Amino acid sequence: MRGTVFTETLLGTVRLDGEPGERRVRLDLRAVADRVLLPHRTTPARLTGRVRIAGRADDPSAEGELEVSPVARRRIRYQLAFTADGRRLTLDGWKTVTALRPLTSMTVLPFTLYDGDTRAGEGVLRFPLATGLLPFLLGFRFPRREDPRAHGAPRWNGTPGRTEVWYTTLTDPETGTGVWLHHELTAPADGSEPVAHGWAAVFPRTGEVRHARFGPVPWTRPAEGFTAEGVTCSGGRLEGRAGDFRWSIAERPEEPPLFTFPRWSWHRPVLPAAQMLPAARASYEGELSYGKTTLKLREAPGASARIYGHGNAQRWTWLHADLGDGAVLEIVAAVSTRPALRRLPPLVFLRLRRSGRTWPRRPERSATGLLGLGRFRADLGLPTWTVTGRTALRRVRVDVTQPPERTLALEYRDPDGARAVCRNSESADARIVLERWWGRWRPEASWTLEGTAHAEAGER
Numbered sequence: 001m002r003g004t005v006f007t008e009t010l011l012g013t014v015r016l017d018g019e020p021g022e023r024r025v026r027l028d029l030r031a032v033a034d035r036v037l038l039p040h041r042t043t044p045a046r047l048t049g050r051v052r053i054a055g056r057a058d059d060p061s062a063e064g065e066l067e068v069s070p071v072a073r074r075r076i077r078y079q080l081a082f083t084a085d086g087r088r089l090t091l092d093g094w095k096t097v098t099a100l101r102p103l104t105s106m107t108v109l110p111f112t113l114y115d116g117d118t119r120a121g122e123g124v125l126r127f128p129l130a131t132g133l134l135p136f137l138l139g140f141r142f143p144r145r146e147d148p149r150a151h152g153a154p155r156w157n158g159t160p161g162r163t164e165v166w167y168t169t170l171t172d173p174e175t176g177t178g179v180w181l182h183h184e185l186t187a188p189a190d191g192s193e194p195v196a197h198g199w200a201a202v203f204p205r206t207g208e209v210r211h212a213r214f215g216p217v218p219w220t221r222p223a224e225g226f227t228a229e230g231v232t233c234s235g236g237r238l239e240g241r242a243g244d245f246r247w248s249i250a251e252r253p254e255e256p257p258l259f260t261f262p263r264w265s266w267h268r269p270v271l272p273a274a275q276m277l278p279a280a281r282a283s284y285e286g287e288l289s290y291g292k293t294t295l296k297l298r299e300a301p302g303a304s305a306r307i308y309g310h311g312n313a314q315r316w317t318w319l320h321a322d323l324g325d326g327a328v329l330e331i332v333a334a335v336s337t338r339p340a341l342r343r344l345p346p347l348v349f350l351r352l353r354r355s356g357r358t359w360p361r362r363p364e365r366s367a368t369g370l371l372g373l374g375r376f377r378a379d380l381g382l383p384t385w386t387v388t389g390r391t392a393l394r395r396v397r398v399d400v401t402q403p404p405e406r407t408l409a410l411e412y413r414d415p416d417g418a419r420a421v422c423r424n425s426e427s428a429d430a431r432i433v434l435e436r437w438w439g440r441w442r443p444e445a446s447w448t449l450e451g452t453a454h455a456e457a458g459e460r
Contacts, residue, residue: 004037004045005030005141005356009132010109014053014123024054025123027080030356031066036142042069047080051091057084064090070097070106078109090114093125141357143256151257151278152225152234154185155269155308161189161415163273163311166226166233168251169320169426169454170284170302172295176451178203178426179288179295179302180211180408181240181247183226183233185219189416194219196228200245201408202290203427205451209408210290212243233304238286249286249297251304253279260330260349262363266308272336273309277320280328280353302454303328311414312422312460314342317378317385319400320454321430323447327354329432331387331398333378337460348376348387352396352434354445360391382423382457383407393437394444400455401429414460422458427451 008029013022029049037043045066052058064080067073077094093111107127113120127136156164166183180201187194197215217229225234232239238249258280259266265274284300301322313334321329333346350366352359360366366389369375376389387398402425409423430453436444 001145002036002142003145004033004035004043005143006037006136007031007139008136009128010125011128012109012123012125014111014113014121016056016113016121017119019121022123023056025125026050026052027062027125029062029080032356033068034145037068040071042067042072044068047078049080051080051082051084053084057082057089059083067094074098076106078111087115087120089120145256149236149253149278151276151306154222154225155306156185156187156194158187160187160191161310162187163307163309163415165307166304167307168233168238168249168284168302168304170297170300171322171426171452171454172297172300174298175295176205176427177295178452178454179300180424180426180454181233181238181249183228183231184412185226186216186413186415187219196220196226197412198226198228198231198242199410200240200242200247200288200290201424201426202288202293202295203406203408203425205427209406211408211410212245212290214240214242238284243290245288245290247286247288249284249288251279251282251284253282255280255282255326255328255353258328258330258351258353258358259363260332260351266306269308271309272338273307273311273313275305275307275332275349277303277305277330279303280330281322281326311337311416311418312420312458313337315346315380315459316457317346317380317387317400318456319387319398319428319430321432321447321449322452323354323432323449325354326356327352327447329353329398333380333385333387335380345375346378346380348378348389350376350387350389350396350398359394365391380457385457395435395437395441397431397433399431400453402455402457403429406451418460420458420460422456424456426454428453428455430455 010027031045033045047064050060051062059082062082067077074097075094080091109125164185168181183198195216199213201211236251258277261274288295314337316334319331330351333348347367366376379386384401406427407425430449432447434445435441
Protein backbone atom coordinates (compact mmCIF):
# COMPACT_ATOMS: atom_id res chain seq x y z
CA MET A 1 0.00 0.00 0.00
CA ARG A 2 1.06 3.58 -0.60
CA GLY A 3 0.41 6.85 1.17
CA THR A 4 0.72 10.48 0.12
CA VAL A 5 3.20 13.13 1.25
CA PHE A 6 3.28 16.73 0.06
CA THR A 7 4.40 20.17 1.22
CA GLU A 8 2.57 23.48 0.90
CA THR A 9 3.30 27.13 1.63
CA LEU A 10 0.50 29.59 2.45
CA LEU A 11 0.91 33.37 2.79
CA GLY A 12 -1.50 35.95 4.16
CA THR A 13 -2.51 38.20 7.03
CA VAL A 14 -4.25 37.95 10.39
CA ARG A 15 -5.96 40.51 12.61
CA LEU A 16 -5.54 39.53 16.26
CA ASP A 17 -8.38 40.48 18.57
CA GLY A 18 -7.58 43.68 20.43
CA GLU A 19 -5.12 44.90 17.79
CA PRO A 20 -5.99 47.63 15.25
CA GLY A 21 -3.87 46.38 12.35
CA GLU A 22 -3.04 43.21 10.46
CA ARG A 23 0.06 41.06 10.79
CA ARG A 24 1.70 39.01 8.07
CA VAL A 25 1.41 35.21 8.32
CA ARG A 26 3.36 32.38 6.67
CA LEU A 27 2.68 28.64 6.95
CA ASP A 28 5.19 26.05 5.69
CA LEU A 29 3.36 22.74 6.03
CA ARG A 30 3.95 19.07 5.42
CA ALA A 31 0.99 16.69 5.04
CA VAL A 32 1.21 12.91 5.44
CA ALA A 33 -1.73 10.66 4.53
CA ASP A 34 -1.88 6.90 5.02
CA ARG A 35 -3.39 6.33 1.58
CA VAL A 36 -3.20 7.77 -1.91
CA LEU A 37 -4.97 11.13 -2.11
CA LEU A 38 -7.86 10.95 -4.60
CA PRO A 39 -10.25 13.88 -5.18
CA HIS A 40 -13.49 11.88 -5.08
CA ARG A 41 -13.02 10.67 -1.50
CA THR A 42 -12.31 12.17 1.91
CA THR A 43 -8.67 11.73 2.89
CA PRO A 44 -7.39 12.64 6.39
CA ALA A 45 -3.74 13.63 6.78
CA ARG A 46 -1.38 14.68 9.56
CA LEU A 47 -0.01 18.21 9.40
CA THR A 48 3.35 19.39 10.71
CA GLY A 49 5.30 22.51 9.93
CA ARG A 50 6.22 26.05 10.81
CA VAL A 51 3.87 28.94 11.62
CA ARG A 52 5.15 32.52 11.54
CA ILE A 53 3.15 35.59 12.58
CA ALA A 54 5.13 38.82 12.36
CA GLY A 55 6.10 39.95 15.86
CA ARG A 56 4.05 37.26 17.59
CA ALA A 57 4.98 33.69 16.61
CA ASP A 58 7.67 31.57 15.00
CA ASP A 59 6.84 27.98 15.90
CA PRO A 60 8.67 25.26 13.88
CA SER A 61 6.79 22.49 15.71
CA ALA A 62 3.21 23.22 14.71
CA GLU A 63 1.02 20.15 14.26
CA GLY A 64 -2.54 19.32 13.40
CA GLU A 65 -4.87 17.68 10.90
CA LEU A 66 -5.89 18.16 7.30
CA GLU A 67 -9.10 16.91 5.71
CA VAL A 68 -9.02 16.77 1.90
CA SER A 69 -12.55 16.31 0.55
CA PRO A 70 -13.00 18.50 -2.57
CA VAL A 71 -15.90 16.45 -4.00
CA ALA A 72 -17.62 14.61 -1.14
CA ARG A 73 -17.75 17.58 1.27
CA ARG A 74 -16.55 20.33 -1.05
CA ARG A 75 -13.91 21.55 1.34
CA ILE A 76 -10.28 21.24 2.38
CA ARG A 77 -10.08 21.85 6.13
CA TYR A 78 -6.99 22.83 8.15
CA GLN A 79 -6.70 22.55 11.94
CA LEU A 80 -3.28 23.49 13.24
CA ALA A 81 -2.02 24.06 16.80
CA PHE A 82 1.00 26.30 17.45
CA THR A 83 2.53 28.51 20.13
CA ALA A 84 2.43 32.32 20.01
CA ASP A 85 3.60 34.57 22.84
CA GLY A 86 3.47 31.61 25.22
CA ARG A 87 -0.14 30.80 24.33
CA ARG A 88 -1.25 27.64 22.54
CA LEU A 89 -3.42 28.77 19.64
CA THR A 90 -5.39 26.75 17.11
CA LEU A 91 -5.88 27.77 13.50
CA ASP A 92 -9.16 26.47 12.08
CA GLY A 93 -10.19 27.16 8.50
CA TRP A 94 -11.19 25.60 5.23
CA LYS A 95 -11.13 26.18 1.53
CA THR A 96 -14.69 25.96 0.19
CA VAL A 97 -14.43 24.23 -3.17
CA THR A 98 -16.90 25.36 -5.85
CA ALA A 99 -17.15 24.69 -9.58
CA LEU A 100 -17.97 28.36 -10.26
CA ARG A 101 -14.63 29.59 -8.88
CA PRO A 102 -12.34 26.54 -8.90
CA LEU A 103 -9.04 28.43 -8.83
CA THR A 104 -9.96 30.88 -6.06
CA SER A 105 -11.74 28.30 -3.95
CA MET A 106 -8.74 25.95 -4.06
CA THR A 107 -6.18 28.63 -3.20
CA VAL A 108 -7.88 30.90 -0.62
CA LEU A 109 -8.10 29.80 3.02
CA PRO A 110 -10.15 31.96 5.43
CA PHE A 111 -9.36 31.01 9.01
CA THR A 112 -10.09 31.78 12.65
CA LEU A 113 -7.65 31.61 15.53
CA TYR A 114 -8.75 30.21 18.89
CA ASP A 115 -7.20 30.32 22.34
CA GLY A 116 -8.96 27.30 23.79
CA ASP A 117 -12.63 27.96 23.04
CA THR A 118 -12.14 31.74 22.82
CA ARG A 119 -11.69 33.45 19.50
CA ALA A 120 -8.27 35.14 19.22
CA GLY A 121 -8.32 36.51 15.68
CA GLU A 122 -9.14 35.86 12.04
CA GLY A 123 -7.42 36.18 8.71
CA VAL A 124 -6.96 34.90 5.17
CA LEU A 125 -4.18 32.78 3.65
CA ARG A 126 -3.48 32.28 -0.05
CA PHE A 127 -1.53 29.74 -1.98
CA PRO A 128 1.05 31.66 -4.10
CA LEU A 129 0.50 30.18 -7.56
CA ALA A 130 3.34 32.01 -9.28
CA THR A 131 6.07 30.82 -6.92
CA GLY A 132 4.49 27.87 -5.16
CA LEU A 133 2.74 25.75 -7.79
CA LEU A 134 5.78 24.06 -9.33
CA PRO A 135 7.45 23.11 -5.99
CA PHE A 136 4.04 21.94 -4.73
CA LEU A 137 3.50 19.62 -7.70
CA LEU A 138 7.09 18.33 -7.74
CA GLY A 139 6.95 17.70 -3.99
CA PHE A 140 4.21 15.06 -4.13
CA ARG A 141 5.38 11.61 -3.04
CA PHE A 142 3.52 8.32 -2.78
CA PRO A 143 5.73 6.27 -0.43
CA ARG A 144 5.14 2.63 0.32
CA ARG A 145 3.56 1.94 3.67
CA GLU A 146 5.47 -0.89 5.29
CA ASP A 147 5.25 -2.54 8.66
CA PRO A 148 8.74 -2.33 10.22
CA ARG A 149 8.25 -5.75 11.80
CA ALA A 150 7.76 -7.34 8.36
CA HIS A 151 11.54 -7.28 7.84
CA GLY A 152 12.44 -9.37 10.88
CA ALA A 153 12.09 -12.87 9.40
CA PRO A 154 15.32 -14.74 8.53
CA ARG A 155 16.39 -14.46 4.88
CA TRP A 156 18.77 -17.41 4.81
CA ASN A 157 17.51 -20.24 2.56
CA GLY A 158 20.12 -22.89 3.26
CA THR A 159 22.75 -21.72 0.75
CA PRO A 160 26.33 -22.13 2.06
CA GLY A 161 28.57 -19.10 2.35
CA ARG A 162 26.05 -16.61 3.74
CA THR A 163 25.83 -14.40 6.80
CA GLU A 164 22.78 -12.66 8.26
CA VAL A 165 22.78 -10.03 10.98
CA TRP A 166 20.22 -8.39 13.26
CA TYR A 167 21.78 -5.54 15.22
CA THR A 168 20.51 -2.75 17.44
CA THR A 169 22.32 0.41 18.55
CA LEU A 170 20.94 2.99 20.96
CA THR A 171 21.94 5.73 23.41
CA ASP A 172 20.66 5.92 26.97
CA PRO A 173 19.50 9.56 27.29
CA GLU A 174 20.05 9.64 31.06
CA THR A 175 23.67 8.46 31.22
CA GLY A 176 24.81 8.95 27.63
CA THR A 177 25.88 5.29 27.47
CA GLY A 178 25.89 3.72 24.01
CA VAL A 179 24.55 0.17 23.64
CA TRP A 180 25.23 -2.39 20.89
CA LEU A 181 23.38 -5.71 20.59
CA HIS A 182 24.63 -7.88 17.71
CA HIS A 183 22.99 -11.14 16.57
CA GLU A 184 24.49 -13.10 13.70
CA LEU A 185 23.89 -16.26 11.68
CA THR A 186 26.92 -17.66 9.84
CA ALA A 187 26.51 -20.41 7.23
CA PRO A 188 30.09 -21.55 6.38
CA ALA A 189 31.10 -21.73 2.72
CA ASP A 190 32.30 -25.33 3.15
CA GLY A 191 28.72 -26.50 3.73
CA SER A 192 29.12 -27.29 7.43
CA GLU A 193 26.28 -26.58 9.85
CA PRO A 194 25.28 -22.93 10.37
CA VAL A 195 25.89 -21.35 13.75
CA ALA A 196 24.41 -18.45 15.69
CA HIS A 197 26.49 -16.09 17.77
CA GLY A 198 26.77 -12.47 18.81
CA TRP A 199 27.56 -10.07 21.61
CA ALA A 200 26.38 -7.21 23.79
CA ALA A 201 28.52 -4.12 24.41
CA VAL A 202 28.24 -0.85 26.31
CA PHE A 203 30.11 2.41 25.76
CA PRO A 204 29.82 4.63 28.86
CA ARG A 205 30.73 8.32 28.70
CA THR A 206 33.38 7.67 31.33
CA GLY A 207 34.86 4.34 32.20
CA GLU A 208 35.76 1.18 30.35
CA VAL A 209 34.05 -0.08 27.21
CA ARG A 210 32.73 -3.55 28.04
CA HIS A 211 31.31 -6.46 26.08
CA ALA A 212 30.39 -10.13 26.36
CA ARG A 213 29.80 -12.78 23.69
CA PHE A 214 27.23 -15.54 23.33
CA GLY A 215 27.49 -18.65 21.15
CA PRO A 216 28.43 -20.05 18.76
CA VAL A 217 25.57 -22.55 18.95
CA PRO A 218 23.70 -24.47 16.21
CA TRP A 219 21.19 -22.39 14.23
CA THR A 220 17.68 -23.66 14.96
CA ARG A 221 15.94 -22.03 11.96
CA PRO A 222 13.31 -19.93 13.78
CA ALA A 223 10.40 -18.67 11.70
CA GLU A 224 10.75 -15.13 13.04
CA GLY A 225 13.80 -13.09 13.97
CA PHE A 226 16.82 -14.48 15.80
CA THR A 227 16.82 -17.06 18.59
CA ALA A 228 19.90 -18.74 20.06
CA GLU A 229 21.05 -19.83 23.52
CA GLY A 230 18.34 -17.84 25.31
CA VAL A 231 18.97 -14.71 23.23
CA THR A 232 16.07 -13.43 21.12
CA CYS A 233 15.56 -10.55 18.73
CA SER A 234 12.02 -10.84 17.45
CA GLY A 235 8.69 -9.02 17.32
CA GLY A 236 9.97 -5.81 18.85
CA ARG A 237 11.61 -7.58 21.81
CA LEU A 238 15.32 -7.87 22.61
CA GLU A 239 16.10 -10.29 25.44
CA GLY A 240 19.03 -12.38 26.51
CA ARG A 241 22.17 -12.86 28.52
CA ALA A 242 25.88 -13.04 27.74
CA GLY A 243 28.53 -13.25 30.43
CA ASP A 244 27.41 -10.84 33.16
CA PHE A 245 25.17 -8.93 30.71
CA ARG A 246 21.39 -9.21 31.04
CA TRP A 247 18.84 -7.32 28.97
CA SER A 248 15.11 -7.10 28.36
CA ILE A 249 14.19 -4.26 26.00
CA ALA A 250 11.10 -3.32 23.97
CA GLU A 251 11.46 -1.55 20.64
CA ARG A 252 8.95 1.00 19.32
CA PRO A 253 9.46 1.98 15.66
CA GLU A 254 9.02 5.70 14.96
CA GLU A 255 9.91 5.96 11.26
CA PRO A 256 9.25 3.90 8.11
CA PRO A 257 11.95 1.53 6.83
CA LEU A 258 15.08 3.01 5.28
CA PHE A 259 16.92 1.11 2.54
CA THR A 260 20.58 2.13 2.65
CA PHE A 261 21.24 0.05 -0.46
CA PRO A 262 18.75 -0.05 -3.37
CA ARG A 263 15.52 -1.72 -2.36
CA TRP A 264 15.87 -4.35 -5.08
CA SER A 265 19.24 -5.46 -3.63
CA TRP A 266 17.52 -6.43 -0.39
CA HIS A 267 14.74 -8.38 -2.05
CA ARG A 268 17.04 -9.87 -4.73
CA PRO A 269 20.42 -10.59 -3.10
CA VAL A 270 22.69 -10.27 -6.14
CA LEU A 271 25.18 -7.86 -4.50
CA PRO A 272 27.87 -9.19 -2.15
CA ALA A 273 25.77 -7.83 0.74
CA ALA A 274 22.94 -5.41 1.48
CA GLN A 275 21.87 -3.46 4.57
CA MET A 276 18.58 -1.85 5.58
CA LEU A 277 16.81 -0.46 8.63
CA PRO A 278 13.32 -1.85 9.35
CA ALA A 279 12.68 1.49 11.12
CA ALA A 280 14.94 4.45 10.41
CA ARG A 281 14.36 5.61 13.99
CA ALA A 282 13.07 3.78 17.04
CA SER A 283 12.83 4.28 20.79
CA TYR A 284 13.65 1.69 23.43
CA GLU A 285 12.29 0.90 26.89
CA GLY A 286 13.58 -1.65 29.37
CA GLU A 287 16.67 -2.66 31.33
CA LEU A 288 20.23 -3.69 30.58
CA SER A 289 22.58 -4.68 33.38
CA TYR A 290 26.25 -5.60 33.47
CA GLY A 291 28.41 -6.10 36.54
CA LYS A 292 26.99 -3.77 39.21
CA THR A 293 25.52 -1.30 36.70
CA THR A 294 21.90 -1.25 35.53
CA LEU A 295 20.63 1.00 32.74
CA LYS A 296 16.92 1.77 32.95
CA LEU A 297 16.09 2.80 29.41
CA ARG A 298 13.28 5.30 28.85
CA GLU A 299 12.62 6.59 25.33
CA ALA A 300 16.20 5.80 24.35
CA PRO A 301 16.80 6.79 20.70
CA GLY A 302 18.35 4.31 18.31
CA ALA A 303 17.61 1.91 15.47
CA SER A 304 17.78 -1.73 14.46
CA ALA A 305 19.23 -2.85 11.15
CA ARG A 306 19.56 -5.96 9.00
CA ILE A 307 22.43 -7.26 6.88
CA TYR A 308 22.35 -10.20 4.47
CA GLY A 309 25.11 -11.31 2.14
CA HIS A 310 28.29 -13.27 1.62
CA GLY A 311 30.20 -11.68 4.49
CA ASN A 312 32.08 -8.52 5.28
CA ALA A 313 33.68 -6.17 2.77
CA GLN A 314 37.44 -5.91 2.38
CA ARG A 315 37.27 -2.56 4.21
CA TRP A 316 34.24 -0.68 5.44
CA THR A 317 32.87 2.14 7.57
CA TRP A 318 29.36 2.65 8.92
CA LEU A 319 27.49 5.48 10.61
CA HIS A 320 24.06 5.83 12.16
CA ALA A 321 23.31 9.32 13.44
CA ASP A 322 20.07 10.48 15.03
CA LEU A 323 20.10 14.20 14.21
CA GLY A 324 17.02 15.17 16.22
CA ASP A 325 13.67 16.56 15.04
CA GLY A 326 13.03 13.33 13.14
CA ALA A 327 16.18 13.56 11.01
CA VAL A 328 18.51 10.59 10.64
CA LEU A 329 21.67 9.84 8.64
CA GLU A 330 22.85 6.38 7.60
CA ILE A 331 26.13 5.71 5.78
CA VAL A 332 27.82 2.53 4.57
CA ALA A 333 31.12 2.91 2.66
CA ALA A 334 32.87 -0.25 1.55
CA VAL A 335 35.53 -1.82 -0.66
CA SER A 336 34.43 -5.17 -2.09
CA THR A 337 36.35 -8.41 -1.56
CA ARG A 338 35.82 -9.39 -5.19
CA PRO A 339 39.11 -9.20 -7.13
CA ALA A 340 37.70 -7.06 -9.94
CA LEU A 341 36.34 -4.48 -7.48
CA ARG A 342 38.96 -4.56 -4.74
CA ARG A 343 41.14 -1.83 -6.27
CA LEU A 344 38.28 0.61 -6.78
CA PRO A 345 37.64 3.47 -4.33
CA PRO A 346 35.04 2.74 -1.63
CA LEU A 347 31.42 2.71 -2.74
CA VAL A 348 29.41 5.09 -0.58
CA PHE A 349 25.74 4.59 0.23
CA LEU A 350 24.46 7.69 2.06
CA ARG A 351 20.84 8.27 3.10
CA LEU A 352 19.78 11.47 4.86
CA ARG A 353 16.12 11.56 5.93
CA ARG A 354 14.75 14.87 7.19
CA SER A 355 11.29 16.43 7.10
CA GLY A 356 9.97 13.16 5.67
CA ARG A 357 12.22 13.20 2.60
CA THR A 358 15.28 11.10 1.87
CA TRP A 359 18.32 12.49 0.05
CA PRO A 360 19.66 11.46 -2.38
CA ARG A 361 16.33 10.28 -3.78
CA ARG A 362 17.85 7.04 -5.08
CA PRO A 363 20.34 5.13 -2.92
CA GLU A 364 22.57 4.18 -5.86
CA ARG A 365 23.12 7.87 -6.67
CA SER A 366 25.78 8.30 -3.97
CA ALA A 367 27.51 5.03 -4.93
CA THR A 368 27.57 5.24 -8.73
CA GLY A 369 26.92 8.90 -9.51
CA LEU A 370 25.59 9.69 -12.98
CA LEU A 371 27.26 7.44 -15.54
CA GLY A 372 30.13 7.08 -13.11
CA LEU A 373 30.57 10.81 -12.52
CA GLY A 374 29.79 12.49 -9.22
CA ARG A 375 30.16 9.49 -6.95
CA PHE A 376 30.40 10.29 -3.26
CA ARG A 377 33.86 9.77 -1.77
CA ALA A 378 35.08 8.23 1.46
CA ASP A 379 38.44 8.67 3.15
CA LEU A 380 38.66 5.60 5.39
CA GLY A 381 40.79 5.51 8.48
CA LEU A 382 40.89 5.84 12.26
CA PRO A 383 40.35 7.62 14.55
CA THR A 384 38.70 9.91 11.94
CA TRP A 385 37.07 9.08 8.63
CA THR A 386 35.25 11.34 6.18
CA VAL A 387 32.54 11.15 3.52
CA THR A 388 31.88 13.92 1.00
CA GLY A 389 29.54 14.18 -1.97
CA ARG A 390 27.18 16.34 -3.96
CA THR A 391 24.22 16.18 -6.27
CA ALA A 392 23.04 18.97 -8.58
CA LEU A 393 21.80 21.27 -5.80
CA ARG A 394 23.19 19.87 -2.55
CA ARG A 395 26.50 18.79 -1.12
CA VAL A 396 27.43 17.21 2.18
CA ARG A 397 30.49 16.61 4.32
CA VAL A 398 30.52 14.12 7.18
CA ASP A 399 33.46 13.87 9.59
CA VAL A 400 33.33 10.98 12.06
CA THR A 401 35.71 10.52 14.98
CA GLN A 402 35.97 7.30 16.97
CA PRO A 403 38.10 8.09 20.04
CA PRO A 404 40.31 5.07 20.87
CA GLU A 405 39.12 4.98 24.49
CA ARG A 406 35.50 4.74 23.26
CA THR A 407 36.15 2.17 20.51
CA LEU A 408 35.86 -1.61 20.83
CA ALA A 409 37.80 -3.98 18.53
CA LEU A 410 36.17 -7.37 17.92
CA GLU A 411 37.39 -10.26 15.80
CA TYR A 412 35.20 -12.86 14.09
CA ARG A 413 35.07 -15.12 11.04
CA ASP A 414 33.29 -14.71 7.75
CA PRO A 415 31.56 -17.66 6.02
CA ASP A 416 34.69 -18.29 3.92
CA GLY A 417 36.77 -18.58 7.10
CA ALA A 418 38.54 -15.25 6.64
CA ARG A 419 39.28 -13.20 9.75
CA ALA A 420 37.43 -9.90 10.09
CA VAL A 421 37.97 -7.15 12.66
CA CYS A 422 35.47 -4.38 13.38
CA ARG A 423 36.27 -1.33 15.47
CA ASN A 424 32.99 -0.03 16.79
CA SER A 425 32.00 2.97 18.88
CA GLU A 426 28.44 3.62 20.01
CA SER A 427 29.63 6.90 21.52
CA ALA A 428 31.43 8.42 18.55
CA ASP A 429 31.51 12.08 17.47
CA ALA A 430 30.26 13.38 14.14
CA ARG A 431 30.03 16.69 12.30
CA ILE A 432 27.63 16.92 9.35
CA VAL A 433 27.37 19.98 7.10
CA LEU A 434 24.71 20.17 4.38
CA GLU A 435 24.82 22.97 1.81
CA ARG A 436 22.52 24.01 -1.03
CA TRP A 437 23.31 25.78 -4.28
CA TRP A 438 21.66 29.22 -4.60
CA GLY A 439 24.02 30.85 -7.10
CA ARG A 440 26.73 29.82 -4.65
CA TRP A 441 26.98 27.19 -1.94
CA ARG A 442 25.10 28.32 1.14
CA PRO A 443 24.60 26.47 4.48
CA GLU A 444 21.30 24.59 4.66
CA ALA A 445 21.77 22.62 7.89
CA SER A 446 24.52 21.37 10.18
CA TRP A 447 24.67 18.98 13.09
CA THR A 448 27.31 18.23 15.72
CA LEU A 449 27.06 14.98 17.68
CA GLU A 450 29.30 14.55 20.70
CA GLY A 451 29.30 11.00 21.98
CA THR A 452 25.93 10.04 20.45
CA ALA A 453 26.93 8.90 16.94
CA HIS A 454 27.08 5.17 16.23
CA ALA A 455 30.05 4.30 14.02
CA GLU A 456 32.28 1.47 12.89
CA ALA A 457 35.37 0.87 10.77
CA GLY A 458 36.45 -2.63 9.81
CA GLU A 459 38.65 -4.74 7.57
CA ARG A 460 39.40 -8.32 6.61
